[in-house]
Amino acid sequence: MTINTLEEKFTHELGAIYDAEHQFLDAQQTMLESASSADVKAMLKKHIAETEQQIVNLTRVHEILGLTAKRVTCDAAEGLVTEGNKMLTATSDVPALADLTINGANSKVEHFEIACYRGLISSAQMMGQAEITRLLSENLQQEEMTAQALESSMPSLLQKAMATSKTAGMSGT
Numbered sequence: 001m002t003i004n005t006l007e008e009k010f011t012h013e014l015g016a017i018y019d020a021e022h023q024f025l026d027a028q029q030t031m032l033e034s035a036s037s038a039d040v041k042a043m044l045k046k047h048i049a050e051t052e053q054q055i056v057n058l059t060r061v062h063e064i065l066g067l068t069a070k071r072v073t074c075d076a077a078e079g080l081v082t083e084g085n086k087m088l089t090a091t092s093d094v095p096a097l098a099d100l101t102i103n104g105a106n107s108k109v110e111h112f113e114i115a116c117y118r119g120l121i122s123s124a125q126m127m128g129q130a131e132i133t134r135l136l137s138e139n140l141q142q143e144e145m146t147a148q149a150l151e152s153s154m155p156s157l158l159q160k161a162m163a164t165s166k167t168a169g170m171s172g173t
């Protein structure tokens with residue numbers, strides 16, 4: 001792969017986030033099946049719907065550039081999904097720990113997506129692409145709101161995980 005211009009770099013990274021969003025959509029659907037907490041389930045359902053809209057927005061961004069949307073394998077997304085699934089399998093016997101794992105895995109994903117969208121938006125602004133900037137900013141805002149929501153629900157999930165660990169005979173006394 002050779003990239004010589006800002007436009008080419010933008011197009012490559014656009015294809016990568018387009019792939020990443022598809023990967024994260026599948027991962028969230030898997031996590032929804034494993035979640036126990038009503039809050040975690042509601043959060044996942046809300047963000048699954050948002051992710052579907054984000055994929056539509058990314059398709060539109062490709063169209064504006066005269067391109068057909070194409071997934072460019074995002075290795076970073078694959079790593080995040082693999083790590084999340086590994087932890088989910090490891091905690092699957094303890095629902096409170098699995099919920100906490102889902103929250104944490106999604107938080108990592110959201111912060112990754114935020115960095116991707118901020119980079120793309122900076123490039124789109126530099127290239128004078130106003131509509132593309134607007135569409136990507138819509139996605140960014142949803143990722144930022146989701147990251148905040150995940151952080152807010154973390155303390156209660158931690159408390160439940162702590163209570164479960166105590167009843168399971170956590171050592172240290």
Ligand SMILES: [Fe+2]
Pocket residue numbers: 024047051109110113142143146
């Ligand atoms: Fe997201």
